Amino acid sequence: MTQAFARRTQTEIFRAGASGTAPRIPTRWPSLLAAAERAMSPEAWAYVHGSSGLESTADANAEAFARWRIVPRVLRDVSDRELGVTLFGHRYPTPLLASPVGVLELVDRDADLAIARAAASWGVPVILSNQASIPMERVAAEGGGGPRWFQLYWSSSDELVASLVARAEGIGVDALVVTLDTQLLGWRPRDLDQAYLPFIHGMGIAQYTSDPVFRRLVAERMAAAPAPGAPRPRVTPAALRTLIGMTRRYPGRFAANLRSGEPRVAVETFLDVFSRSDLNWEDLPALRSLTSLPIVLKGIQHPDDARRALDAGMDGLIVSNHAGRQLDGAIASLDALPGVVAAVDGRAPVLFDSGVRGGADVFRAMALGAAAVCVGRPWVYGMSIAGEGGAREALRNLIAEFDLTLALSGHRSVAELSSDALVRD
Missing domain, CATH: 3.20.20.70 (Aldolase class I)
Incomplete structure (x- = not known):
């Protein structure tokens, strides 16, 4: 230039x-x-x-x-x-x-x-x-x-x-x-004062949800039995908004994703594999x-x-x-x-x-x-x-x-x- x-x-x-x-x-x-x-x-x-x-x-x-x-x-x-x-x-x-x-x-x-x-x-x-x-x-x-x-x-x-x-x-x-x-x-x-991490809402993970290896990791996690005593998220209006938001961002059809629960599992998988x-x-x-x-x-x-x-x-x-x-x-x-x-x-x-x-x-x-x-x-x-x-x-x-x-x-x-x-x- x-x-x-x-x-x-x-x-x-x-x-x-x-x-x-x-x-x-x-x-x-x-x-x-x-x-x-x-x-x-x-x-x-x-x-x-x-x-x-x-x-x-x-x-x-x-x-x-x-x-x-x-x-x-x-x-x-x-x-x-x-x-x-x-x-x-x-x-x-x-x-x-x-x-x-x-x-x-x-x-x-x-x-x-x-x-x-x-x-x-x-x-x-x-x-x-x-x-x-x-x-x-x-x-x-x-x-x-x-x-x-x-x-x-x-x-x-x-x-x-x-x-x-x-x-x-x-x-x-x-x-x-x-x-x-x-x-x-x-x-x-x-971020802590807002109690807000965008990844938990399914944001910023498009390189992962478009990756065949990551999608396989998600599928394996979905097929596995839940860990004994695993905590279940509280059902609150905020939790529902988070679920709807991550489902809308996830590849595929909204209704099918919502029924399968795959977007939530993908977020959990991401949080586990993101860093080393x-x-x-x-x-x-x-x-x-x-x-x-x-x-x-x-x-x-x-x-x-x-x-x-x-x-x-x-x-x-x-x-x-x-x-x-x-x-x-x-x-x-x-x-x-x-x-x-x-x-x-x-x-x-x-x-x-x-x-x-x-x-x-x-x-x-x-x-x-x-x-x-x-x-x-x-x-x-x-x-x-x-x-x-x-x-x-x-x-x-x-x-x-x-x-x-x-x-x-x-x-x-x-x-x-x-x-x-x-x-x-």
Whole structure:
């Protein structure tokens, strides 16, 4: 992506304003947050915006960016700029990737398709979530034809892992992203205070209910005798609403699903197989044997883990703390980035995730050694306000501000960026 993207974007906004058309979503971060909160249900806002514990990790992510100040250079020709990056042999027009965000139906019924299409319009790779509300095959067919990666949560079922990886290969993804920091669900007070976990309502499990291995696990569970003394759910109006909701979301005919009870069993099966808390380094060769795709480990924070991942044959890393949603008190991702980059020492690309709010944040992460930057909440907030168009605008705004930051700091391409462009405040 070249030729003054920022200037074109600003000109389009101002010309539209002269005709009385304002942007779909606010460009100021506080205004975007406020508008998104108004647009979402309390349960959706708690799930999307909430972080773990005291939310100190989310705060630390933002504070870490504020500690790095950009040092602009002047009298440099920045009239023509190149924003593109190359990852695993693929050239992308910007350094952005759309992070995997689960249970997007909380925000928009067609959200998984919407972000795929919005990202495709800018050539931004979308990392399809393992916890999607629409199966990956449908997104591949209807999602705009842009570049795709796939996020894998390592299930306790090895057969299910193999099936998900094979399906991801089948839809032509460029890379496999393995999220490692959610072997247990973090302590998230906003969700706990709502007593609301969307998965229990049958949300965000479309990759599972569309999977032949998972459907077989459900069938086996239905055929097995109930465990002696197994608790039976209380019949309450809320329980009935939950049952009806999960039944409507489940593939197949509503009446048949309601009679069979399969949707409820599928939710129980999902809760049992979703994560694997005994996962360790010795398991990586098994995943490597399943695919020739580049494997990128997401959730790396320590230099020793970075070195060990590469020694195990992994192809790339994403420095991430799950945007503060998992471990309260964890190191800010930006603070972890330089140490991981130094440990990798050019052996593989190191991507960045967590806490990005604007284009200047993208610039900082790239200057500190990130090969590309993953963003999630900004486009989710945009989508909550204005659907696919809002997500598209959020990505556009990030690209435009990054392009402008690149130019105003005296740089013409991401390849020119280094820590010399920053000073620690």
